Amino acid sequence: MSRHKLVKNLDLDEELDDYDGDEYGYDEAGEGGGLEELSEEDQENMREGTIKVREALPTGTALDSITDKEIQEALWHYYYDVGKSVTYLLNTYSKAAKKAEPKKKKGRSSYLIASGVMFSQAGEGALGSLADLEDLAREDDDSMVQHCSKSFNFAEFFKDTPWFNVPIERQAVLIPPLYPRGGLLGGSSDGAPKMSKLQALAAARRKKAQEQKSESISEVDKPMASLSLGPSTGKAHDTSLDREHSQSAVEQKPVSRGFPLRKRKNSNPHEKAPKAPPIEVEPTQEREEMDLDQAQNDQASPSAFASTMFGSATTSHRKPENIFTMPYTATIVATSPTDAFAGPSPDDVVLAAQSKASKKGGKDSSKTPKTNGEKKADQIASGVEAMKLDDTPRAKSKNLDVLAEYEKAKTKNAANFVVIGHVDAGKSTLMGRLLYDLNVVDERTVERYRKDSEKLGKSSFALAWVLDQGTEERARGVTIDIAMNKFETEKTAFTILDAPGHRDFIPNMIAGASQADFAVLVIDASTGSFESGLKGQTKEHALLVRSMGVQRIIIAVNKLDTVSWSKDRFDEISQQVSAFLIQAGFQQKNISFVPCSGLQGDNIARKSTEPAGLWYTGRTLVEELDNSEPITRALTKPLRLTIDNIFRGGIQNPLSISGRIEAGSLQTGDALLAQPAKEKCFIKGLEVDQEPADWAVAGQNVTVHLSDIDPIHLRVGDVLCSPSAPINSIKHFTAKVLAFEFLMPMQIDVHRGRMHVAGRIKEIVAVLDKSTGAIQKKKPKIVKPGTVARVVVELDHAVPLEAPSRVVLRSNGDTVAAGLLE
Amino acid sequence: MADRRRINGPTGGTSAPVFSKYVIKSPEDGSDRPSRTRPGNVPRKMFLKTGVTPSASGSAYLELEASKQSLTSTRGLASLSTSGLKLTCTVHGPRPLPKSAPFSPHIILSTHVKYAPFATRKRRGYIRDSTERDLGVHLETALRGVIIGDRWPKSGVDVIITILEGEEDQWWGDDRGRAAAGAEEWGMMSVLSGCVTVASAAIVDAGIDCVDVVSGGVAAIIREPKGSLMSTMLVLDPVPSEHQEILAACVVAYLPGRDEITDIWVRGEIGPLRSNEKSFSYEDLANNAVQAALGSHRVLVGALKETADMKMHR
Known part of the structure; x- marks a missing residue:
């Protein structure tokens, strides 16, 4: 199936x-x-109890009909407690009798259980006490059903109820749900749950055992007793399931809140301290008594704003008693969660029982409880554990004398130069050729570039690709960001900063130029290109590097092969350019010209082999570079390092920055301050020219691995400085600037190296004489191009700047001025 | 790198213009300049109230009254009046940490301090800037020492303070007239002290166990003309707009019951002083800041008592 x-x-x-x-x-x-299992002793008890109950029960009512069996049952349940049994019987049987007679009592309150909330209908009288309610709930069982079954119209019920400010008599009265009580129903006067038979028996036996045993308390009991939450009496605390005790704790509940009372220290030890009171503070005697008065004194009345917000609320906050929000109950019932802590916790009970058991066995427990001292030590240990901080090790400082080390190392002169010029003047190609001829890049790499560039149809760009590494740079054939490369001659170690020529990337060029010691200006000699260049970025770049503080400039007149090495062309260009440069503020002796060809490589690392170019007998470009004087650096000044680049996500070094040290020195383990974030960090490791190093000094380009700082605090253009002599973040500054365009109070961008920030010219203080610096005109409305002026600049954000540093002011994509902070 | 090819609008906040017709006297003559009317050792009166935000587990509102200037011409913009301080604080928690968070044996405290955009005369941005982050960090250190953290393993508490009205850093006339580079953010000091007090009240309101109630106090060394000479003075609870020059200021978060300091922050430098000026040490400064903290502690306790009484229907 x-x-x-x-x-x-x-x-x-x-x-x-x-x-x-x-x-x-x-x-x-x-x-x-x-019942069958009753012992003889129990039977005797039962018999006596029955007689006593009979005597206690009032006669002449319905109660007469109570049988012996019922009495015995009650006695059994209450463990021969005559009083309780009588109450129970009275309650049960008198009620039963009442129920029998027809009930015409008016429903004192009617309940409507709607979505778990009980509403009391208006005008139907106040609610009785909670005890009444319990009775009612039982009595009115059937009447309630009647009420609810009556058809009820919600619309009518809520008819004239407003949305807000519901009158008090119409507000919901939330009645605590009637939880099933623990233990037996009815009977006892106090609402605590009754013990089960088993519990009662256990308690009785334990009591007996306790009495037999002397008052010796186990080792564990002592601390347990002191831990117990109830109001401890002088007598040793019985931590068992002694209900009497827990009941008394319940009764005392409202008095002590159930938390251990801590001994308060003197509330104001500071003021009472014997040391002399701080100056200008009134003497401190009678402070304690004055406290309350003073609190009144210090307290202000709420302002108009505050009183609108909260003022009226104070009065209406007062809630009528016995009206509750849902999850809470008014009177503390034994089942409420706070009471759970009134008695000993289950763990305590188990512990106590275990210790007792071990005592009884007579053998000394091998696991001795912890002594006070051990406990304290444990607490401290756990406290220390909780306090544990970031545990990455901090690099230890070797405490080198960096300057002495630097003297000892006696490295070659280092020099940074920036290559500038109009777009497509051949800057990158010239530098690529230079590196290629000096064997910094090997032939195979260049060959590969040549092949790749031919594929794109730009074979002339092959050498430029040595420096232009980005895909976008290669595809477009223009330099976008500063490219850095190094080479060495016998005398000097050079760093090339190949600047972009395109006018859109002038900010990048400024970033590069700010790191340079001198400049190589590349000029396209081919017909028409030179003229357009002079109008374009040749001029702007030259002015910029001059205002960035570059003194020496080498002019590489490039692409002479396209004009068949014409000496006339070279002379013409030299003449025009030197005239312009001198006007821009370069000195004649600091200007030198080299005719060359980047594509062919003439006069760069080797003398020209072109027969047409043999007229030039001067130095090649490399020789000219080598000829530069060593630059003195601010080694002893406080450290300044502008962040050029931030690298994140390395496994060994999660956060590294690179940049050029402008002043001072640093070593591994040093603390640094990042401005404007004002965050401290530590040097974890250091790299100079891609080689690990222990220290670095001004003028070097370094990569610094940092620790103990969140990367969000660092941005390109921020300054790392020594915490002892930090650079200040400022929002205003006065600067002496050379105007390239008309200047008036206007919105500008302030550039300093990589850092740039929006701001505005607030005030033009004066126009100055170009050579002497004397004030020519005060408070001009406008500054003409080519004049020097003193201006006040306000910035949107505070940035780390200090005098004397050079800034460039740009507006709408044009360089409008450059100058020196004062 | 930021995009430099585009022309972007101003990134920071903007100042509301002050039209000259509202300015009766030019700020340079200084007659409108507010001055401190209360004695040096009396802090401002404080209004503190807890339980203002029903949805939070704990909340408080603090207000320092703006000093009433009897001398000033009544006409003028509201924004030119001397500044007060209005803070509201909400505490959410202790609540369980999200599942993804690693185990923590103690409570995770996180603090957020944010200026409302309209809190100061110069509008603030919507994203927290470095000063706000700074305040948050200081507040966290101040509170960390008070909360008994290991009573709530695996839980977190958020303390969120909104500054409805922030203290000005200097008098608006100074702000406008000079392009002074030394516009230090002195207002921040009073704000931090208020933050500590209000957060403490809100934490108590939330029922989080603390070793004591912490309260904040500020003291400052100011330089102002006395007769023909300039003299230095120590004041409690400085209002930056009332003083021409503040040399140094100190904020402490102080526990009176235990005589402990959980956070201390000194800004500015005292020396070098001129010959006739009274010299103060940093200890004096800190001691006076503690006195100011005791003042706010009294108000704090008063406010908490009031709330407790209300809750007990007394």
């Missing part, structure tokens, strides 16, 4: 009947068994 059929054939009634019968049968059997 299939299972389906089996189910179909089931007789439902029969099955259910069977089930009911079973249950009842079980109950009866259980109870009968319980």
Whole structure:
């Protein structure tokens, strides 16, 4: 037969009947068994108890009909407590009697259970006490059903109820749900749950055992007793399930809040301290008494704003008693969670029982509880554990004398130069050729570039690719960002900063130029190109590098091969350019010209081999570079390092920055301050020219691995400085600037190296004489191009700047002025 | 790198213009300049109230009254009046940490301090800037020492302070007239002290166990003309707009019950002083800041008592 059929054939009634019968049968059997097991002692108790209860019960009522069996049952449940049994019987049987007579009592309150909330209807009288309610709940069982079954119209109920400010008598009165109480129903006067039979028996036995044993308390008990939350008495605390005790704790509950009372220290030890009171503070005697008055004194009345916001609320906050929000109850019932801590916790009970058991066994427990001292030590240990900080090790400083080390190392002169010029003047190609001829890049690399560039149809760009590494740079054939490369001659180690020529990337060029010691200006000699260049970036770049503080400039007149090495062309260009440069403020002796060809390589690392170019007998470009004087650096000044680049996400070094040290020196383990974030950090490691190093000095380009700082605090253009002599972040400055365009109070961008910030010219203080610096005109409305002026600049954000540093002011993509902070 | 090819609008906040018709006297003559009317050792009166935000587990509102200037011409813009301080604080928690968070044996405290855009005369941005982050960090150190953290493992608490009205850094006339580079953010000091007090009240309101109630106080050394000479003076609870020059200021977060300081912050430098000026040490400064903290502690306790009484229906 299939299972389906089996189910179909089931007789439902029969099955259910069977089930009911079973249950009842079980109950009866259980109870009968319980009574049968009465010992002789119990039987004697029961007999005496029955007689006493009979005496206590009032006669002449319905109660007469109570049978012995019922009394005995009550006695059994209350463990022979006559008083409680009587109350229980009275409650049960008098109620039963009442129920019998027809009930015409008016419903004192009607309940409407709607979405878990009970509303009291207006005008139907105040609620009785909670005890009343409990009775009511039982009594009105059937009347309630009647009420609810009556058709009820919600619209009518809520008809004249406003949305807000519901009158108090219409507000919901939330009545705590009637939780099933623990223990037995009815009976006792105090609402605490009753013990089960088993519990009672256990308690009685334990009491007996306790009495037999002397008052010796186990080792564990002592601290446990002192830990207990109830109001501890002088007597040793019984940490067992002694209900009497926990009940008394419940009764005392409102008095002590159940938390251990801590001994307060003197509330104001500072003021009472014997040391002399701080100056200009009134003497401190009688402070304690004055405190309250003073609090009144110090307290202000709320302002108009505050009183609008909260003023009225104070009065309406007062809630009527016995009206509760849902999850809480008013009177503390034994089942409420706060009471859970009134008695000993289950763990305490188990511990106490275990210790007792071990005591009883007579053997000394091997696991001695921790002594006070050990406990304290544990606490401290856990406290220390909680306090544990970032545990990455901080690099140790070797405490080198960096300057002495630098003297000892006696490295070659280092020089940075920036290559500038109009777009497509051949800057990158010239430098690529230079590196190629000096064997800094090997032939195979250049060959590969040549092949790749031919594929793109730009074979003339092959050498420029040595420096232009970015894909976008290569595809467009223009330098976008500063490219850095190094080479060495016998005398000097050079760093090339190949600047972009395109006018859109002038800010990058400024960033590069700010790191340079001198400049190489590349000029395109081919017909028409020179003229357009002079109008374009040749001029702007030259002015910029001059205002960035570059003194020496080498002019490489490039692409002379395209004009067949014409000396006339070279002379013409030299004449025009030197005239312009002298006007821009370069000195004649600091200007030198080299005719060359970047593509062919003439006069760069080697003398020209072109027969047409033999007229030039001067130095080649490399010789000219080598000829530069060593630059003195501000080694002893406080450290300044402008962040040029930030690298994140390395495994060894999660955060590194690179940049050029402008002043001072640093070493591994040093603390640094990042401005304007004002965050301290530490040097974890250091790289100079891609080689690990322990120290670095001004003029070197370094990569610094940092620790103990969040990367969000660092940005390109920020300054790292020594915490002892930090650079200040400022929002205003006065600067002496050379105007390239008309200047008036206007919005500008202030550039200093990589850093740039928006701001505005607030005030033009004066126009100055170009050579002497004397004031020519005060408070001009406008400054003409080519004049020197003193201006006040206000910045949007505070940035790290200090005098004397050089800044460039740009507006709408044009360089409008450059100058020196004052 | 930032995009430099585009022309961007101003990134920072903007100042509301001050039209000359509202300015009766030019700021340069200084007759409108507010001055301190209360004695040096008296802090401003404070209004503190807890339980202002129903949705938070704890909240408080603090207000320092703006000093009433009897001398000033009543006409003028509201924004030119001397500044007060209005802070609201909400505390959310202790609440369980998200599942993704690593285990923590103690409570994770996070603090957020934000100026409302309209809090100061110069509008603030919507994103937290470095000063706000700074305040948050200081507040966190101040509170960390008070909360008994290991009572709530695996939970977090957020303390969020909104500055509705912030203290000005200097008098508006100074701000406008000079392009002084030394515009230090003195207003921040009073704000931090208020933040500590209000956060403490809100934490108590949230029922988070603390070793004591912490309160904040500020003291400053100021230089001002006395007769023909300039003299230095120590004041409690300085209002930056009332003083021409503040040399140094100190904020402390102080626990009176334990005589402990959980956070101290000194700004500025005292020396070098001129010959006839009274010299003060940094200890004096800190001691006076503690006195100011005691003043705010009294108000704090008063406010907490009031709330407690209300809750107990007394």
